[in-house]
Amino acid sequence: DAGVIQSPRHEVTEMGQEVTLRCKPISGHNSLFWYRQTMMRGLELLIYFNNNVPIDDSGMPEDRFSAKMPNASFSTLKIQPSEPRDSAVYFCASSTGQQETQYFGPGTRLLVL
């Protein structure tokens, strides 16, 4: 298996632009997580999907952030409009159950100028 796939790996954009991050979870995994990692705040959970349904989005910072999972093999995290404080590494992770390991993607390093 190729593991969790994220694209793009790096994104540089200007403030006010829309940013879309993409994730393909491991086949057969029914849980998907989006995280944000910064030096100041560490690893933060943004949203959790189970069987393509958003279960907990309490970590989504504000209305500028939205996430979708139209099917079991694809999810997007969108920021519109982007701001410099959104600069971070965004990780997608998937798993199969509560006892199970989370498998992380390589991350998308976002820089908003």
Next chain:
Amino acid sequence: AQSVTQLDSQVPVFEEAPVELRCNYSSSVSVYLFWYVQYPNQGLQLLLKYLSGSTLVKGINGFEAEFNKSQTSFHLRKPSVHISDTAEYFCAVRTVGGSYIPTFGRGTSLIVHP
């Protein structure tokens, strides 16, 4: 709700020396415990996990951890570290029968010097 405290933000150590990275958790119910490692510019990957049974858990790359219920700890140890062990280490906890969402600690940066 559960919480995780990693007591050291940074641990410097010389190559071939032993190391212990500390993790304490708080939960009113039984927990599953995990240690993840993050190498520079990579995602997190599992080192080891405790679900039940033996309190001493062995993981990859020579790491092991011991679950201590009375002290609510899950410290990570390695008897002899290598330069390649330089990385960020995260402790995580999930409650048994609870949410699938884990709670992560802030991480400990292990720096191995030659």
